[in-house]
Amino acid sequence: MAGYAAIVKKDLMLEVRGGRITTVLVSLALLVLVVLVFAFDRAVAQGPDTAAGALWIALVFAGMLGATRVVLSEQENGCLRALLLSPLDRATIYAAKLTASFGFMVGAAIAATILAMLFFNLEFSMSLAALMLVLILGALGFSALATLLAVIAARARGGELLLPLLIVPLFVPALIAGVKASAAVLSGAALATSRDWVGILIAFDVLFVTAGYLLFEHVVGEE
Amino acid sequence: MAAPVIETHALGKTFGLTPVLRETDFRLAPGHAAVIIGGNGSGKSTLLSILCGLVSPSEGSALVFGEDTRRFSPRYRRRIGMLSHQSFLYPNLTARENLEFYARLYGVSEPRKAADAWLERIGLGESADDRVRTFSRGMEQRLTAARAMIHNPALLLLDEPFAALDSDGIARVKAMIREAADEGCTLVATAHAQLEIEGISFELYEIVRGQVVEYQEKDEARRGGRLRSLLSPRS
Amino acid sequence: MSKPIQNALGLSTLVAMLVALFMVFEWVPTEAEQGIVQRIFYFHVPCAWVAFASFGLVAVAGIFYLWLGGQIWDDLGHAAVEVGMLFCTLVLITGSLWAKPIWGTWWTWDSRLTTTFVLWLMYGGYLILRATAEDTPQVSKFAAVIGIVAALDVPVVIVSVRLWRTIHPAVLVTRQGGHGLEDPRMVATLLVSIAAFTLLFAWLLMLRFAELRMRTRLGALAREIALIRFRAGAA
Numbered sequence: 237m238a239g240y241a242a243i244v245k246k247d248l249m250l251e252v253r254g255g256r257i258t259t260v261l262v263s264l265a266l267l268v269l270v271v272l273v274f275a276f277d278r279a280v281a282q283g284p285d286t287a288a289g290a291l292w293i294a295l296v297f298a299g300m301l302g303a304t305r306v307v308l309s310e311q312e313n314g315c316l317r318a319l320l321l322s323p324l325d326r327a328t329i330y331a332a333k334l335t336a337s338f339g340f341m342v343g344a345a346i347a348a349t350i351l352a353m354l355f356f357n358l359e360f361s362m363s364l365a366a367l368m369l370v371l372i373l374g375a376l377g378f379s380a381l382a383t384l385l386a387v388i389a390a391r392a393r394g395g396e397l398l399l400p401l402l403i404v405p406l407f408v409p410a411l412i413a414g415v416k417a418s419a420a421v422l423s424g425a426a427l428a429t430s431r432d433w434v435g436i437l438i439a440f441d442v443l444f445v446t447a448g449y450l451l452f453e454h455v456v457g458e459e
Numbered sequence: 460m461a462a463p464v465i466e467t468h469a470l471g472k473t474f475g476l477t478p479v480l481r482e483t484d485f486r487l488a489p490g491h492a493a494v495i496i497g498g499n500g501s502g503k504s505t506l507l508s509i510l511c512g513l514v515s516p517s518e519g520s521a522l523v524f525g526e527d528t529r530r531f532s533p534r535y536r537r538r539i540g541m542l543s544h545q546s547f548l549y550p551n552l553t554a555r556e557n558l559e560f561y562a563r564l565y566g567v568s569e570p571r572k573a574a575d576a577w578l579e580r581i582g583l584g585e586s587a588d589d590r591v592r593t594f595s596r597g598m599e600q601r602l603t604a605a606r607a608m609i610h611n612p613a614l615l616l617l618d619e620p621f622a623a624l625d626s627d628g629i630a631r632v633k634a635m636i637r638e639a640a641d642e643g644c645t646l647v648a649t650a651h652a653q654l655e656i657e658g659i660s661f662e663l664y665e666i667v668r669g670q671v672v673e674y675q676e677k678d679e680a681r682r683g684g685r686l687r688s689l690l691s692p693r694s
Numbered sequence: 695m696s697k698p699i700q701n702a703l704g705l706s707t708l709v710a711m712l713v714a715l716f717m718v719f720e721w722v723p724t725e726a727e728q729g730i731v732q733r734i735f736y737f738h739v740p741c742a743w744v745a746f747a748s749f750g751l752v753a754v755a756g757i758f759y760l761w762l763g764g765q766i767w768d769d770l771g772h773a774a775v776e777v778g779m780l781f782c783t784l785v786l787i788t789g790s791l792w793a794k795p796i797w798g799t800w801w802t803w804d805s806r807l808t809t810t811f812v813l814w815l816m817y818g819g820y821l822i823l824r825a826t827a828e829d830t831p832q833v834s835k836f837a838a839v840i841g842i843v844a845a846l847d848v849p850v851v852i853v854s855v856r857l858w859r860t861i862h863p864a865v866l867v868t869r870q871g872g873h874g875l876e877d878p879r880m881v882a883t884l885l886v887s888i889a890a891f892t893l894l895f896a897w898l899l900m901l902r903f904a905e906l907r908m909r910t911r912l913g914a915l916a917r918e919i920a921l922i923r924f925r926a927g928a929a
Binding site for chain 2 (some may be wrong): 917
């Protein structure tokens with residue numbers, strides 16, 4: 237547990253020191269939203285459906301970039317090896333890296349939600365709390381997958397393009413559920429009406445956090 | 460006689476189609492020190508990577524503290540210190556933060572104090588709050604040595620520990636290694652030539668076509684030195 | 695892999711395929727609502743079954759590879775994913791061909807087509823990893839992990855896609871109405887087709903698996919030769 241806290245604290249410190257992951261992710265979210273506003277017709281770009289879709293596109297892109305950065309921050313000077321040499325379990329390293337990716341993604345989600353409210357003329361109301369909950373559930377599942385797969389992408393040859401290719405199809409169920417639940421919440425429905433979707437999101441999170449926790453040792457070990 | 464700290468059996472490693480190590484039977488008793496001499500790419504670093512559990516052998520096995528390195532549990536990893544040719548330092552953290560981080564990872568009590576004490580020992584007390592990114596190669600190497608020893612390991616693996624160090628740096632790191640040896644730490648170091656550290660008698664090995672063998676003296680004058688080291692008392 | 699088994703499997707595949715073709719085109723009665731087009735169903739469904747089965751096999755092989763090690767499991771997973779992708783592609787093509795006359799469009803986000811398409815994308819990513827990265831034990835582990843993760847995802851994909859389509863207004867007739875398989879001859883034809891495609895799958899899998907085994911053995915021989923040359927000092 238002390239080791240977990242040490243890694244998380246270290247990642248936070250690195251970010252405060254100008255790791256700039258937050259800046260990059262927020263700018264990316266902003267850009268995605270701007271592109272979507274111009275890509276859609278003005279009339280279309282107002283409704284909750286478009287806003288929900290835009291938010292999730294921003295979330296997916298920010299998540300891929302964030303997880304890659306979090307993994308790459310351990311690659312310089314071979315620091316990942318030092319973590320492997322330390323008495324920590326591989327699973328603890330996974331948990332710590334997942335926490336960092338998740339934290340950055342939630343930051344991006346908050347920024348994207350605020351921007352989307354402005355761009356898509358959304359009502360500021362209690363539904364935003366429900367929306368945040370849905371986005372956080374999505375971010376958890378995404379970072380669980382991304383932390384595992386970003387290590388693969390970083391270590392396999394032909395890497396960087398590999399992460400989106402691997403993660404987007406795997407993320408489809410959570411994407412469907414997240415967009416549906418977000419659109420419902422944004423159009424004023426109570427979160428309870430999206431119970432099935434939230435259920436899928438939770439199942440996805442549980443499944444892939446567990447899978448990542450158990451499988452991580454196999455992707456970080458050397459030959 | 461105490462069980463050896465390191466014991467390899469017909470150890471071999473092949474990367475892809477390139478053999479690096481072969482048929483290596485290497486033993487080292489507790490408290491002993493060994494230097495492995497070899498040129499670039501001779502497999503010295505690979506041997507150390509296998510011994511610390513980072514790389515798994517292709518053939519044979521390596522036992523460290525009696526445990527197969529392929530299934531190395533955290534308990535054993537805690538007892539090993541590795542000074543690799545990679546520094547394992549975070550460039551955007553300060554020297555003190557780096558050491559404190561590793562002290563925490565290894566569960567050292569009072570990590571802050573330990574970090575400060577080691578910074579003094581390596582002569583970087585004044586640069587404690589500078590980021591490692593701004594360090595010269597030599598300063599980085601000093602910090603790397605402290606990082607490897609901060610948890611007082613029982614086995615130190617040193618991959619060319621004096622690379623890039625100036626004379627002051629070499630003296631300080633030698634003092635640290637000697638102190639570790641005095642406390643009973645087992646040492647394996649790699650080098651291009653024999654290491655001289657006062658008070659430590661190194662068993663000399665070299666890597667010949669991927670095999671770790673006892674060093675064969677070619678020079679009559681140096682043989683006397685080797686004889687002395689063989690006769691010197693061991694714990 | 696023994697040649698006689700391979701040949702026997704190939705021969706029985708041929709026989710079963712001929713029987714299945716006869717049944718599909720000559721023996722089974724034409725379905726009342728969809729007409730002659732519905733006969734593609736006897737290829738479409740067996741392909742889907744085979745694709746799912748092979749992706750299941752990929753995950754099982756992955757689990758065994760991570761658990762026990764052994765190149766044989768990696769080769770099995772590798773062969774299964776390639777054959778699985780072939781049949782998965784056939785499902786998409788036959789589905790598309792069937793959709794055009796019945797639903798008036800080549801592609802529709804029907805729940806089963808969507809699920810198959812998502813699977814196709816997932817295992818496509820797996821194949822790209824295999825194609826771009828070198829053949830190292832490391833990449834084999836990556837592939838095993840991805841195979842397991844993808845298999846875990848399949849049930850979630852099925853549930854979410856089904857829910858996605860049912861909540862959406864159903865624009866098109868559900869396929870359920872199309873084939874009630876009211877005639878026992880239809881059931882018989884489907885079963886024979888499934889048997890024929892399963893045999894075809896087993897045969898193709900065996901061929902590809904044997905080839906990969908051969909490659910593994912060649913790799914081991916090449917490593918041995920490299921080691922011998924290395925020992926002799928030639929490398």
